[in-house]
Each structure stands twice: as structure tokens, then as C-alpha cells.
Amino acid sequence: MAAGPMKMRASLGAGFTDVRVLMTHPMETGLRKDPDGKVVPQHFIQNLTVKLNGKPVIDAQISQAVSRNPVFSFRLKGGAKGDKIEVSWLDNHGESAAIEAAVA
């Protein structure tokens, strides 16, 4: 399954911003065997970066322990309506994807 759509929602609270990102990714552990008995090679997101108005605020290293189609939700201190949130990932195949949304 190739990189599919990403979806993000960033909503303002009292002094914070709640962000929820849905990512399409197979997150293969490298331990699974396909129906023919062949091992499915590792293919998972390694790095996750969150930028607020261009400035990196989260730099995460995640592992193959995270399941397929990860959902990442977090809370940022502050934030204002219209602020740009960008979430991007990089996987062990060198593939990447990103999504940008404004705080609502």
C-alpha cells in the first residue's frame, strides 16, 4: 500500500491547540509473513516532524511497534487561529509525506 491520503484537524482550546493527524502507512514490522509464507519486508515511519508556523516543535522517532494507519494526536501550548501546522513523516524507505493545515 503506497502513501495514501493524510488528514489533519487542528482546533484551538483555552491556551492550547489540539491536533489530530491521520496517516496512511502500512507500518510493516518485518515480522509478518504473507499468504505464500514470504516475510513482508520492513516498511515503517521512522521520523515524525511537527512545525508551527515553520518552526519545528515536535521531532519524534517512532518504531515499527506503531500499527498500520497511525493516528497521532497531541496538544501544543498556545497557538492562535490561522496558525500554520505542518506534519511530515519520513519512513525507512526514504519515502515521505506532509500535510499542512491552519488552526481553526
Next chain:
Amino acid sequence: MRALAFGAALALACAAYGQDVAKEIQRYRQMVAEGSPAELFELDGEALWKKPQGPKNISLERCDLGEGPGVLKGAYAHLPRYFKDADRVMDLETRLLYCMTTLQGRNREEAAGRVFGSADRPSEFELLSAYVAGQSRGVRIEPGMSHPKEKASYELGRALYFYRVGAWDFSCTSCHGEEGKRIRLQDLPVLYKPQYARPVIATWPAYRVSTSQFITLQWRMNDCYRQMRTPEPTFGSETTVALIHFLTATARGETYHGPGNKR
């Protein structure tokens, strides 16, 4: 006496633990409902809905799902219903297949060649179901119940629900017939009772986390009969549509929540 007190304390501890577990499951469900992987399938489904296909090289955008050609809002919440052009009651997936063959001119065997997909490659019906169902978010569930064929479909569905059949003598009621029961650790709703049918129908089709697959009601009917040790029900057959009709009608009045998430 001490044993009795210990037993009572243990029972209380277990009950409290049970409560905590139930609360955590509720919280997890809430979290997932607010940012659901199902939405990714809706996005892909939207792209597929708009994609020209078949010999007529046309998209499904003029497909009439019961509210008029191309009208998606509330369409899913009003299915199954009778369609004059096909002269039969259809659920969403049956109607999608109909549009694929008539609107797009696709061959029935080709269009229905792979109705259920896999985690790596969802089927067209799964993606389209996600998209179309999502367009009924917030709409009251009201399947067709006025046309004689709609009434007949409902009655057939009800009869099938109680019909004991197959190598293991199961009917739907074997599992979904008594309150408070579960199979392994999966709670079993009594689906002929509105109070239990409503939250279920309000959240199907759905994303199944354990298999990363998007599952539909046609899939659910198929897989239930598989576990009932019967031969395979045909996709979009009167039998499967009737059962879906019965369940949906039992849930009527409930607000459709949109594609949900299951374990």
C-alpha cells in the same frame, strides 16, 4: 468467615477493575471517533466516485442512490429502499454495482469480481461505501418502508434472522438472540431490539483496527454466514439485502454517526 470477606473484597476489586476497563474502552472509542482512520477511506472513496471508468468512461457522479442522480446527502441513511428502474429493493452496495453496470457500462462479472478487499488493497465497494456513508453523517436513519417490495424485504429479513440453518444449526439469534452474551470477549448485541440495533447501524460501515480493513454490511452478512457454516450468500442478493433492511429498519430514528471503528 475470613474466606468470605476475602471473596467479597476480591469481587469488589474485580467489579472496580471492570469499571475502569469499561471507562478506558469508552475513552479510547471517543478518541478514535474524533479522528478516525475511516476518514482516509472516505477520501479515497471520493476520488473513486469521481473517477471515469468503464466502456462509457464516465464517473459515478450521476448515480441515483435514491435521493436523485448525484445527490449524496442523506442517501445512505435512507437505504435500503425500492428502486423503480431495477424493480427491486437495494442496499448501498447493490445500488453501487447497479450504477457501475448501467451508468458506466461495466461488465457485471468484472465489477463484482472483487467485492471484498484486503488491508493492502481495499475493494471499490469498501472505498465507495465509506465515502457515501460519510455523506449521511447527522441524518436520521429511515430506510424505505412504504412500497410493498420494501415491506416484503423487511419481512424476509426478519424471517431470516430467526432461521436455523447450516452444518451447525445456527440462526442470527444463536449469537444475537440473548442480552448480555458475548462470543469470546466480543459483546453480542440483540439486533432485533431497537435499543441495541441503533448504535450498531449508526456506525456501519466501519474501519476494523485489528485487520486494518474497511468492512461493510455486505461483508458482515457474508462473514456471518461463513461462520454459520453455510454455503456463500451471493453479493447483493435478496437475502443479504433483506437482512440489512431488517436491521436498518429496527434501528430507524437513530442519527447516523458516519463510518465507525471496530476492534
Next chain:
Amino acid sequence: MQRDFHPRGQATMERVVQDGVQRVCTESHDRPPPELAKALEADQMKTIVYPEGSLMGDWKRGETIAQSGRGLTWNDKPGEPAGGSCYNCHELSPQELSHGTIGPSLRRFGKTRGTSPEVQRYVYGKIYNAKAYNLCSQMPRLGASGTLTAAQIKDLVALLLDPASPLNQ
């Protein structure tokens, strides 16, 4: 049913033809008239085939059989050993928390009933054809349907009755 179903794998069409028990239970919503129930239960009793010799097998193998949900579906390869799917509906060994509640708990089953030949016959018969004891039971006829072999049913009898079985601790 004939029109809307098609055979697949080992799941063939005769399975959608209701037999007498299925028909009576459907029509009576699982509450058959007592006279009719007694007569049909007696009929079902006649289908039970008891093997020669002891009815107690190996409880360790019985636990594996009780855990397995394989068999008879169109996905299962015909000829491969099936399971009893027991944990789908019943509580059995205490260490297995992942059990259903459709059927009654079988904890301490043998402890309260003993291991006499009569009890063994009852357990074997019940697993072979539950309808012989309760016509509209939801429990499948595991022997009569060809799901389990005589050896497998004996192993389940042991799981339920053997004093060493974890179920009876």
C-alpha cells in the same frame, strides 16, 4: 435460500436445506411443544455413535481442541482437523480469560459430577449431539455434523471430567 446461496469450498448446498430439528426450532422460535421435543430428542439420541472402550482421552489435547475455531467453513481445507470452538461460548480452564458466555460455564464440571461411565456417556453424547438432550440448543452437533472425530470428542470428555484437567482445579 437455494437461489441466493452458492457452494464454496467444502460448504455445499445441502447445508441450506433445513432438517427436521432446524425447521421445528425455527417455527417454534426455539420453544418446541414438549411432546414433539421429546420425540425428536429421542430420534437425535439414535444418531450418537459411541466408540469402543474408554470414553476418556487426553485433556491436554482436549484443551487445544477446545481453543480451535477451525472447521467446516468455506475457508477451511476439508480433511484438516477441526476444533470444537468451545471457548467461543463457554468458560472452561480458569487460565483462559478470553471465553464467551453464550453457553454455561464448565468450570469444575468433572469435580461435581465424577468420572463414572454414565457421566462419561452423557458428556460424550452431549458433545456428539447436543440436540438429543435439548432439542433447540444453540450448541452445534459436533459429532453428528462430522466436525469432530471420536478421538477428539474423547479428548474433550477428558478436559471436562479428568480430575487432573485444569478445568477441575
